[in-house]
Amino acid sequence: MAPIGAQFKPGDAVPHSGIYRVTHDPIHAQEHEVTCLFGKHFPPCRGCGEPRFVLVRAARYVETQDHFKCA
Numbered sequence: 001m002a003p004i005g006a007q008f009k010p011g012d013a014v015p016h017s018g019i020y021r022v023t024h025d026p027i028h029a030q031e032h033e034v035t036c037l038f039g040k041h042f043p044p045c046r047g048c049g050e051p052r053f054v055l056v057r058a059a060r061y062v063e064t065q066d067h068f069k070c071a
Contacts, residue, residue, distance in 0.1 A: 025050075
């Protein structure tokens with residue numbers, strides 16, 4: 001698992017599902033949080049192109065848990 005605070009850029013593979021803080025060009029957008037899923041890739045931004053994603057809190061996706069029956 002990636003350590004809390006690890007930073008990623010668009011195109012990188014998401015190393016762990018969880019909440020990521022996104023930092024954009026400050027002229028374009030304020031910092032905010034998003035949920036990213038393991039196995040996907042961090043996307044580019046339509047406005048500034050090069051946001052950075054920082055892992056805030058790792059979490060397991062519900063469909064990967066043995067306790068739940070998902071369709």
